[in-house]
Every structure is written in C-alpha cells, then in structure tokens.
Amino acid sequence: MRQNDFIQLKQQDWQLFKELLESSEVSDEHDLPKMFRQLTHDLSIAKSRHYSPALISHLNQLLLLGQQQLYKPHNRILMPLMVFVKHTFPAQLTEFRFYIIWAHILFYGVALLMFGITFLEPEFIRNVLPNAQVVHLEEMYDPSDSRFEEERASDSDFIMFGYYIFNNISIAFQSFVGGLLLGFGALYILLFNALYFGVVSAHIVNIGYQDTFFSFVITHGAFELTAIVISAAAGTVIGYSLIAPKKLSRIHAMKASAKKVFPLIFGSFLMLVIAAFIEAFWSSSHSIPNYVKYAVGGFCWVWVLVYVFRRAPNEN
Template sequence: MKQHLFEQRHNADWLSLDKRLQALEQGKAEQQDCERFAADYRRLCQHLALAEERGYSSHLIDQLQRLAMRGHQQFYRHRSHLGAQIIRFVIAGFPRLVRREWRAVLVASLLFFGSLIGMGLLTWLFPEMIYSLMPTEQVRQMESMYDPDARRIGRFAERDSGDDWMMFGFYIMNNIGIAFQTFASGLLLGLGSLFFLFYNGLVIGAVAGHLTRIGYSETFWSFVIGHGAFELTAIAFAGAAGLKLGWALLAPGRLSRGEALRQAAAQAIQLVAGVILFLLIAAFIEAYWSSMTFASAHLKYGVGAGLWLLVLAYFLFAGRDRHAPD
C-alpha cells in the first residue's frame, strides 16, 4: 500500500488517539477514554510496525513514534494505578454495584435466607426433617464437629493451631466452589442459580435447626456468627450475579441474546469479584477466629453482631457522595 493511502485510511485513528492522550495527560479523561485507550494504543503500534516495514517516510515514522511514546507512558502509568482502582472498587464501587443491582440481590437474598430460616424452624420443630436432606452418617459427623466437649470447633475439631493456614486454604476453595457453582449455573436460564440458592439455604438451615435442638447451639452459633456475615452474604450475591445472566437470556429486550448476555456479564463479573473478596475475608475469620476456644461465646456473639452491622452499613452507606449518585 502506498504511503498516502495508508495515511488517508488511518489518519482519523491517529487524531482520535492524540485527543484521547491529551485528555489523559491533562487528567480530564472520561471513563470511555480510559476503556478505549488500550485498544487504540495497540492499533497504533501495529501501524508503526507496518510503516517501518514498508519503508515509509521518516516524517511519518517519527510522527507515529512520538505518538507511540506518549501512549506508552500513559499505558504504564495507568497500569500502575491498578492497586488504586481495586481500592476504589472495595471502598465504593462494590457497594454501589450492589445497590444498583438491588432487584437481583433482593430476589437471591429472599430465596437463600428465606429457605435457610424456614428450614431451620422446621427442623427445630420436626427433628426428623434433617434426614430428608442429609444421610445419618453425615448428621453424626456434623454433631461431632460441634460437640461442646471438643477442644476446637469447626470442620476438623482435632486439628492443631499449626493447621490453621491449611484450613484457611480449604475454606477458600470450598466456599469459592459453592459460589462459582451458584453463579455459573445462572446460564441455565437462571434456574441453576435458583436451585443452588434454595438448596444451600435448606441445608444450612437444617444443620442450624438440628444442632440448636440437640443443645449444641452455643458451640454452633458462636462459631458461625462471625464469618457468616461475609460468607452467607457472598453466596447470596453469587446467586444474584447468576440470576442476572439468566434474565439476560430470558428477556433480552431489543438486543440479541448474545449482546444482552455480554452486557449482563460485565456487571455480573464485577459482583463476583466482590463475592471473592468477601469469601477471602470469611475464610480468614473462620480459620483464625471462629474455631478458637480462647474467646468466650459471648465475646464471639458480640464480635459477630458487630461484623453483621458492619456489612449492613457497608452496603447501605459506602460509596454515597454527590459525584456518584446511586
């Protein structure tokens, strides 16, 4: 291709990138400028490589090199801000997203916590109902985990303090597996997410009701109340993300199902990122605080209540300011 044709074809792209770089350099860039910058910068690098390979004039190559140098500086400058972006997401972005997606969050929370509470009451009133969800051996194992005479409380009551790091990893993998299953199954028109929200609520509620009825309430509730604020909330939000995918497939509106799913996935994945953060916090609390016996049950109740209030206040108030209306 001759140079003048090459310039005619791509000059508009170069001018657009130049304007976008000016906005970035002056700190006046909008969100769309940042989102398109990386793709435009890669395209410019391809044009520069073609110009050098084809032996175009030094004037054109110098022009593209200067533009590429400015792009390189901005590209790595904004990459270095990744940590700041993560902090902004944690402080404000995640709670804003949850409030913006309140419909999916409400449906998922009602289904999950509703089935949990309902099954807990039923199992407490009718003890035999636990066996409709769990085999006898698994029920006995659960009872042994929360036996008030156990030295340490949790999934492995006999473990030593040195095993806490191993348990931290176990809790992460187990909880993230449940959350991902609840989220990804939303692709089955949302039915998978509905099922796992309902089923997990039933199982957790049945365990809670059974252990409370047989007199293990202090060891059970003092163990779960702390990390439950983050873990249970995360499961509900994972379900909300899955429901968002399912709804995009069921009711895409004027968009094609593929485009509706793509747009829904962009928000759902952000929800899942917050879910993973909450599950990491939950796993840390579960491994290093919930299973310890040096603290009294009353202290754990107090800390747990504080954590639930903290989570509630975080999603109600964090990220609210006049520049970012909800």
C-alpha cells in the first residue's frame, strides 16, 4: 500500500481518536483501547514501510497523547490523604518499626545523657552553645519577663507559625536527604538535635525556669520531636540501602528505598505542620493555665506514641 492510500484509509480513525482524547466525556460507543492498539499497529506499519518522517512523527505524537490518556495515574488529593493517615502511614511505620524504635532510643538516650551531664555539670552548656545563645534562651523563658504578663498578639503568632514551619520542615527534609550520605547525614541531624534538646532543657531546669519551658514545649513537642525522629529513621533506611543494597545495584536499591520511605517523610511532614500550628497558637498562649497545657500535652504524647507504635491494622 502506498503512503497516500494508507493515510486515506486511516485518516478518519486518527481524527476520531484525537477528538475522543480531547473531549472530556466518556462514551461507550467507541472502544478507546482498541483504537489505541490499532494506532500502534498503524505506526509500526508506517515505520516498517519507511513512510515519510512527518507521518511517523505525527502518529508518534498521537500515540503519546493516547498513552498518557489511557494509562493516566489518578491525581486526587483528599481521599488519598485520608487513606494515607489511616492506612499507608501506619503501615509504613510498622514496616520500619525497627529503625524507628532505634531512632527513638538513640534520640532520647543521647538527650537524657546530655540532660544528665548538664544537670550535674551546669557549665557543660558552654561547650555546646555560644554565650549569646544561652543568654537569649534565658531571656526567652524568664517567667518574670513582661511578655508573660500579657497575651501575645495574634499577628506575631503568625510570624512564629511561618517561621516554625520553615525551620522544622527544613530539618525533616535535611535528615531525609541526609540519608543519601550513607545515613550519616540523618544520624548527624538526629544526634545534634538530641544533644541540643537535652542540654537546653537541663539548663532551663538548672536556672529554674522549667515551668515556662516545659509548659511551652510539651504539646507541640509530641509532634515535632517524633516527626524529627521518624524522618531521621527514614534517612537511615535510605543510607542503609546504600550500604547493603542486597541483590540490587546501589542506585536501584536507593531508588526503591526512597520510594518505600516516602510515606514516612510525608507523614512526618504532616506532623510538623501540626506541630508548627500548635507551637504558634497554643503553646505560646499565656492565658491557658499550665495544668491544662500539661494535660493536653500529655494526651498528645500518648496519642502520638500510640499512633506511631501500634501495629497497623491488616489491610483486608
């Protein structure tokens, strides 16, 4: 068959296929997959008979559009988010339970150690933080400070919200990506945060500001600290896949593990948004009595730990 006869014969089908792709409504009248297969057949004929390059590229483009339409992955947001919170995230938490438990042990272990050291030897904080920062810290949680007398205006709450989000999530992302450095980046961030947290809280206790400090951190800490630990665990999973790629090549192992731990990162990202919200609007509020904050904070801790460490319900 000559090229023109071929075009003549098929043109209407191609035109129809293109129109069907462009129209949004779905009708049962036309069998789109069948038309698509026919089109692939046409292209292979055109290629094997060396029809003109223009015709081949035309069919090629048409085919690409068809493929994108037919095999299009879903792109919904709300429903997947629900499914994610209810199923995917807990399932992944269960799968990487080993890493998450170890990350928790490492984080709180180092934090406790540092807390102990600083508690016993108050001058230790000078090794960790520069002096200016210590002074700033002391000012921040000074109960006699005038800021604690009056309620902070909601506009400054917004500043803090924005700042916290930016800050926290950068940490989580860093530790995820830090996994690429054989997991050492993630571990570094985890340990650094643990050290900082332990030293600072012990120092606060030493100077006797614990009430303002712990009432402040307890609620959002439940989400924030857990999220940082989870993202560091995710980072080490990637790092470990690079160290021990099993039967895959390193690059494939890295890809596969990045895909696998992505829910962990996304989950900790959600938790950090929640944490930033609480930190900005709840923790910093001075009109709420401390025992309420402790109660709510305690409840949040229990809930978060149960959510993270319970076994995921079976998929079926």
